[in-house]
Amino acid sequence: MSKIKLTKNELKRQRDSLKQYQHYLPTLLLKKQQMQMKILEAKRLQAERQSVLTEKLENMAKWTGLFADPEVDLKAWTTPTKVDVSYTNIAGANVPVFEQIHFNEAEYDFYSTPFWIDKGLEEIRLMVELLMEIDVIKRQVAVLEKELRITTQRVNLFEKVKIPECLENIRKIRIYLGDQMANAVGISKAAKKKVDEKNLVMVMG
Numbered sequence: 001m002s003k004i005k006l007t008k009n010e011l012k013r014q015r016d017s018l019k020q021y022q023h024y025l026p027t028l029l030l031k032k033q034q035m036q037m038k039i040l041e042a043k044r045l046q047a048e049r050q051s052v053l054t055e056k057l058e059n060m061a062k063w064t065g066l067f068a069d070p071e072v073d074l075k076a077w078t079t080p081t082k083v084d085v086s087y088t089n090i091a092g093a094n095v096p097v098f099e100q101i102h103f104n105e106a107e108y109d110f111y112s113t114p115f116w117i118d119k120g121l122e123e124i125r126l127m128v129e130l131l132m133e134i135d136v137i138k139r140q141v142a143v144l145e146k147e148l149r150i151t152t153q154r155v156n157l158f159e160k161v162k163i164p165e166c167l168e169n170i171r172k173i174r175i176y177l178g179d180q181m182a183n184a185v186g187i188s189k190a191a192k193k194k195v196d197e198k199n200l201v202m203v204m205g
Contacts, residue, residue: 004169006176014173018166025158032155034091035148039141046137053130060123074117077106078124083132093147098136101129 004010084099106121 004173006173008177011170011173011177014166014169018163018170021158021162021166025155025163028151028155028158031091032148032151035093035144035151038090038095039144039148042137042141042144046134046141049130049134049137053127053134056123056127056130060127074121074124077104077121078128079103080128080132083136085136090144091147093143095140095143096136097140098133101125101132103128 004014080101081104082102084101086097086099087094088097089095103125
């Protein structure tokens with residue numbers, strides 16, 4: 001703790017600082033709570049999407065032999081051309097949000113390609129979309145967790161350092177100023193007594 005000046009001006013400065021810390025602390029606590037809730041929501045959504053993806057992958061096992069067909073190459077139609085991501089402000093943090101995914105339009109001869117192509121293409125695209133969405137959610141969680149760490153540090157700084165420091169400084173300054181005032185009153189009384197005694201001697205003499 002740095003040394004403080006034991007003056008009335010310093011007392012006012014400390015009181016102003018304390019008032020400011022106490023004013024902003026509830027806002028920081030609310031922000032911390034919002035961050036924690038949003039992180040839980042994002043992680044629940046991530047788990048939900050991951051569960052759907054895992055189920056899709058398990059179901060796709062029966063398609064493995066079909067995809068091995070050298071005449072069937074779905075890569076051009078299942079590789080994303082663009083992933084739309086927007087950004088939203090959550091308690092001061094700029095968070096990515098998955099919007100949609102774009103693929104090249106599938107153009108193939110319905111008569112010369114296997115009958116399962118449509119369904120296979122739809123399933124693979126859905127899995128790719130889930131993978132992209134999960135990736136964006138992970139980025140969302142990373143941003144929120146970073147902001148939560150910063151907010152928590154500020155809350156701890158205010159609660160455990162700044163506010164107690166101001167309260168202790170105010171206590172010290174008030175004690176010192178109180179002692180100074182008591183001393184001044186004592187000196188004033190002693191001086192008055194001397195003056196009274198002097199006057200009394202002059203009157204009697």
